[in-house]
Amino acid sequence: MIKIYHNPRCRKSREGLEVLEQSGQDFEVIKYLDKIPTKDELNEIIGYLGISPIELVRKNEAIWKEHYKGKELSDAEIVAAMVKHPKLIERPIVINGKKAVIGRPAEKINTLL
Template sequence: MIQIFHNNRCRKSREGLEILEKSGKDFEVIKYLEAVPSENDLKNILKLLNIKPIELVRKNETIWKENFKGKDLSDDEIVSALIKNPKLIERPIVINGNKAIIGRPSERILDII
């Protein structure tokens, strides 16, 4: 089943959700700020996205700028920061089977559904 890691306060995430709703396909909404992914889940998402943890970070967030920017962090330390501060996770993330995409721009979601 298609999954979307969604934050309703984010315009891009709402746009991604709308694309899925209009597709008519079954999907699951994961409100990742409430149901924070485990370390294993997040590492699996990164693997599906085929990106490094730093590429999943919202670097303009105050939390990042005040606590992590400019530090030489390992991949594991970045994953830990994302789990402790899920607001830092780029969104929306859409997963369909063994494919995943960050829906920015939102139209990219169409490539995997």
């Protein structure tokens, strides 16, 4: 089952959702600000993406700039920051099986379909 970690208030996330809707495939929408991923779930997603945790962080968010920017953080501390402040998680994330992409631009989602 395809999953999209989605923030309805984000234009890029809505564009990613539209790609999935147009694909005609079944998918699950996870509003990650309401159902915050656990540390284990985030680590699994990061593994599927094949990136380091810092690459999943929205570094222009005020929360990041105020509390974390310029600090030496371990991967575990970065994941903990995203769990504590899910607005820091880049979006949308689309997962199909054990593969995932950050849907920026939305066309990247097509690589999973």
